[in-house]
Amino acid sequence: MNASPTASPTAATDAIQVRGVGKRFPGVIANHDVDITIRSGTVHALIGENGAGKSTLMKILYGVQKPDDGTLVVGGEEVSFGSPTDAIAHGIGMVFQHFMLADNLTVLENVVLGAEKIHGIGDAARRRIVEISTAYGFDLDPDELVEDLGVGERQRVEILKVLYRGAKIIILDEPTAVLVPQEVDALFGNLRELKAEGHTILFISHKLDEVLAIADDITVMRRGTTVGEAHPGEVTKRELAELMVGSELPTPEKTASTVTDEVQLEIEGLTLTDAFGRDLLSGIDLTIHKGEVLGIAGVEGNGQAELVETVMGMRKPTAGVIRVGGEDISDWDTRERREAGIGYIPEDRHRHGLLLDAPLWENRILGFQSREPASNGFLINRSGAREDTQRIVEEYDVRTPGIDTNSRALSGGNQQKLIVGREMSGNPVLVLAAHPTRGVDVGAQAAIWGHIKKAREEGLAVLLISADLDELIGLSDRIEVILRGRLVGEFDPQTVTPQDLGSAMTGGADEPADDQTQEDRA
Numbered sequence: 001m002n003a004s005p006t007a008s009p010t011a012a013t014d015a016i017q018v019r020g021v022g023k024r025f026p027g028v029i030a031n032h033d034v035d036i037t038i039r040s041g042t043v044h045a046l047i048g049e050n051g052a053g054k055s056t057l058m059k060i061l062y063g064v065q066k067p068d069d070g071t072l073v074v075g076g077e078e079v080s081f082g083s084p085t086d087a088i089a090h091g092i093g094m095v096f097q098h099f100m101l102a103d104n105l106t107v108l109e110n111v112v113l114g115a116e117k118i119h120g121i122g123d124a125a126r127r128r129i130v131e132i133s134t135a136y137g138f139d140l141d142p143d144e145l146v147e148d149l150g151v152g153e154r155q156r157v158e159i160l161k162v163l164y165r166g167a168k169i170i171i172l173d174e175p176t177a178v179l180v181p182q183e184v185d186a187l188f189g190n191l192r193e194l195k196a197e198g199h200t201i202l203f204i205s206h207k208l209d210e211v212l213a214i215a216d217d218i219t220v221m222r223r224g225t226t227v228g229e230a231h232p233g234e235v236t237k238r239e240l241a242e243l244m245v246g247s248e249l250p251t252p253e254k255t256a257s258t259v260t261d262e263v264q265l266e267i268e269g270l271t272l273t274d275a276f277g278r279d280l281l282s283g284i285d286l287t288i289h290k291g292e293v294l295g296i297a298g299v300e301g302n303g304q305a306e307l308v309e310t311v312m313g314m315r316k317p318t319a320g321v322i323r324v325g326g327e328d329i330s331d332w333d334t335r336e337r338r339e340a341g342i343g344y345i346p347e348d349r350h351r352h353g354l355l356l357d358a359p360l361w362e363n364r365i366l367g368f369q370s371r372e373p374a375s376n377g378f379l380i381n382r383s384g385a386r387e388d389t390q391r392i393v394e395e396y397d398v399r400t401p402g403i404d405t406n407s408r409a410l411s412g413g414n415q416q417k418l419i420v421g422r423e424m425s426g427n428p429v430l431v432l433a434a435h436p437t438r439g440v441d442v443g444a445q446a447a448i449w450g451h452i453k454k455a456r457e458e459g460l461a462v463l464l465i466s467a468d469l470d471e472l473i474g475l476s477d478r479i480e481v482i483l484r485g486r487l488v489g490e491f492d493p494q495t496v497t498p499q500d501l502g503s504a505m506t507g508g509a510d511e512p513a514d515d516q517t518q519e520d521r522a
Contacts, residue, residue, distance in 0.1 A: 020035065046221065176207060281310065293476045299483075312344050360403045
């Protein structure tokens with residue numbers, strides 16, 4: 001790993017060589033002594049816990065940031081990128097975890113946006129898009145609106161975008177985070193086609209079984225540097241986890257039931273219609289008891305986000321009743337619901353969970369502006385908020401230089417642990433947890449699972465939304481599947497498989513009759 005870039009006789013066959021790369025920010029060493037060799041025409045996996053330095057390294061490879069130390073060699077040429085445009089010019093493309101697509105534009109319009117000079121915006125662009133889509137089995141219609149596409153199809157649009165710009169090296173950041181098992185299989189088929197055509201894939205993931213299934217080579221990062229390399233077939237998930245975090249791979253194992261007879265959340269006939277008269281939610285009936293975790297499984301875009309936001313008071317339903325602890329809260333605003341003890345772990349922590357340029361102690365106050373310890377009811381209690389933030393940092397293992405650090409400086413996993421700690425504070429009666437472990441490493445994942453289990457044992461009711469089907473099965477007492485805004489089936493976590501859920505989520509399984517579905521839920 002420490003060989004000179006010019007010393008290797010196989011240097012010409014390497015897509016990327018990273019040698020001694022370092023990057024520092026005020027008070028933080030993000031990368032130091034990073035060494036990676038990525039062979040051309042392979043899938044190279046990069047794994048590591050949050051804060052290990054993966055994101056910083058990716059930004060360096062894509063030209064978003066410049067390294068303070070070390071060298072980058074791309075295709076045998078030493079390079080220095082000043083922007084993503086430079087990286088694209090050297091054949092590097094990146095597909096980010098959060099898709100960067102305009103829903104109101106077509107596939108063609110999204111692909112050519114910002115790349116109009118390549119093939120224009122007309123027939124030549126259309127022919128090239130069809131050509132790429134056909135060559136790699138993407139099956140995309142250039143004229144289809146992105147808002148009408150499923151998550152797997154949107155991801156293929158993102159990959160098509162970088163191929164359209166001439167990328168031979170494609171960086172994929174957590175590409176399976178929002179996919180069901182069937183979509184993961186389809187993606188891996190696409191990646192194998194790309195590899196067969198000579199493309200190089202840098203695959204970043206926390207899902208070690210998937211890494212072992214698709215990667216040719218694996219590099220492990222810890223605390224800002226590379227600590228090991230491995231090859232599938234020669235290493236187990238447990239060994240990879242120990243390299244990553246120094247401990248065994250956690251699993252969300254089922255514990256004894258803590259479900260009580262007392263209903264905490266009750267929803268009857270909940271319907272939500274958009275401005276065009278389309279039902280986003282239709283006739284939702286569900287109950288959650290104290291001490292129960294109800295999991296909601298669904299392909300993104302089928303109404304689970306709208307369900308959570310409606311219960312939270314962020315959207316006003318067209319019809320239906322919401323009760324918490326037997327009290328009708330349908331007309332309450334978000335602040336009243338927060339004060340009644342509803343916690344909210346949002347699916348997008350940056351948009352709805354944090355003020356990125358505010359210190360941690362100020363982020364502790366969000367949603368608690370009228371409650372102790374953040375407030376005395378009239379004024380913000382600065383000392384109380386700071387003291388409780390320090391408690392959260394210690395109890396939830398939020399790794400930070402201090403509570404005056406801006407939340408933007410924290411890794412994604414530590415940001416998430418701060419949010420979970422905040423939302424579990426103040427004795428909540430109901431927590432709406434939307435993708436609580438998305439994009440976090442196995443260490444942070446285990447910690448968050450532990451906090452949810454502990455709160456459940458203490459009588460908390462949890463509505464859990466997750467794209468991680470193993471997480472849903474491991475944490476939930478019951479699982480409901482949502483499809484096109486309707487609850488279409490209930491499953492027992494003790495017997496259901498991820499494949500069963502994936503089939504139901506995509507409409508591949510027979511939907512129960514309405515009366516049977518309601519009877520099962522009663």
